[in-house]
Amino acid sequence: MADRRSVLGQLPHGGPPDAVQRQKPLRLRGRNAAWVPPLLLLVGIALLDANTSGRFRIISWVVVVPAVAAAICGVLGTMALGVLSLLTYGAVDTAWPHQYQTGLPDFILVLAGGVLATLACSLRVRGERRMLHMRDVAETTRRTVLRPMPPGWGGLDHAAVYLTADSEARVGGDFYDIQPGLHGTRLLLGDVQGKGLAAVEAAAALLGTFREAAYHERVLDTVAGRLEIRMLRHVRYCAAVGRDEADRFATGVLVAFPEETPATVEVINFGHEPPLVVTPDGVRRLPPGDGLPLGLSELTLAPPPVLRVPLAPGETLLLVTDGVTEARDAAGDFFPLRDALAKALARDPRTADPHLLVRFVCDATLDHCGGRLADDTTIFAVRRRARGGRGT
Incomplete structure (x- = not known):
């Protein structure tokens, strides 16, 4: 059944603070926790790579971490996780002997993935803000036509x-x-x-x-x-x-x-x-x-x-x-x-x-x-x- 809304129900508060709150899909004790899933993914990939043999290197998979962050975090959060992924890649990869290192090509891959993820997140946030602004305009129109009594x-x-x-x-x-x-x-x-x-x-x-x-x-x-x-x-x-x-x-x-x-x-x-x-x-x-x-x-x-x-x-x-x-x-x-x-x-x-x-x-x-x-x-x-x- 489609979601239906009563015009005399609880009215949302308009304005930028409300828009920011509505863009946080994951909260923990009232605080934004959207960064937790990509961070756990980054730690999991690093630990798995460090505890497997040199024939099974997956550290370059950290390229997906900023991509996940781009879907649920803000621009600064995505950028920070992209930088952290790059640093983690460098630390884990150089810890291996030279013959097992994935080297510069995967470093460039992780760097490019972080940059693209940040750009994608910026476009997503801009679109969400535009959508929320349109919703606020529609809500104002609704309250003008059908005022709460x-x-x-x-x-x-x-x-x-x-x-x-x-x-x-x-x-x-x-x-x-x-x-x-x-x-x-x-x-x-x-x-x-x-x-x-x-x-x-x-x-x-x-x-x-x-x-x-x-x-x-x-x-x-x-x-x-x-x-x-x-x-x-x-x-x-x-x-x-x-x-x-x-x-x-x-x-x-x-x-x-x-x-x-x-x-x-x-x-x-x-x-x-x-x-x-x-x-x-x-x-x-x-x-x-x-x-x-x-x-x-x-x-x-x-x-x-x-x-x-x-x-x-x-x-x-x-x-x-x-x-x-x-x-x-x-x-x-x-x-x-x-x-x-x-x-x-x-x-x-x-x-x-x-x-x-x-x-x-x-x-x-x-x-x-x-x-x-x-x-x-x-x-x-x-x-x-x-x-x-x-x-x-």
Whole structure:
């Protein structure tokens, strides 16, 4: 199963110290010990050569020592082991009678091997630094698009897992966020049509607009309208700079938790899979709504409706993208999310807790599709806290 990464997991620290730490494949009591294997190899070759007959000379094999060091050590370490190999060769070879000495040709071989190994190590380290820099840039992009949220953010207990179809990627077209504001807490989950950096750019544009509008605007319809306008502007901008994204759109679900009505939520659905309400007693699906995806408002004159639905204290709202609902098993059958949740709740009602719920859905989805996700996958669960909080 491919390695999958949650965007709300432990975040690595960026910067040069972290890059240096990540380049040390072998550590002993917290210290770099990558030089130990090539040094032991050098000692072993020297001892073996010294304890065999003159007809079996292997001291020239020390040429492989800097080559091994080049694969796991730094440039200075490789250079030092190359010099040490050369000195060891000279000391061991001259200790033999003249007729058994391997002489100048093998000395030149060991010298050339050390020089080439040092050059190869330099290229390897340079490539690793470039790769780590690119990973740090990708990590910064991921944290900008999908920012980590503290516990209880916006008065909500929340948990989320983000899985990319490409196990090497860090962010894709799925997006989500919670934004506390002047008029209550709002959340947004969505999925931009398409893949690649263009989808990430569109997701970032929508999230930026959501974070400002959800904080300031009193009415949820206004937030939805700002998101629609932002998507249309983004598409027009892409067309103006010569990128063909005329068909770009995004499905999504916008949810508000009004402070004055703590037993209800307001939902606007932009052509997305309806959220599920999960309780210890079972699962129910919210009404689907009739809204079109963001970016397609020109096809209709009616804005997406605002649905006011009950959400009692202790009930968990589960939102997922199509990576969950469209996950297929070997027979081509879709993942039965609602049925799987009902069975899990019957076994253990505590599954309704947001963290346990997200973990269950994640594991069940990966088990169903054998770890081969066909699309980016987001699983997001939220529940009102007993005592609401407010952030900025």
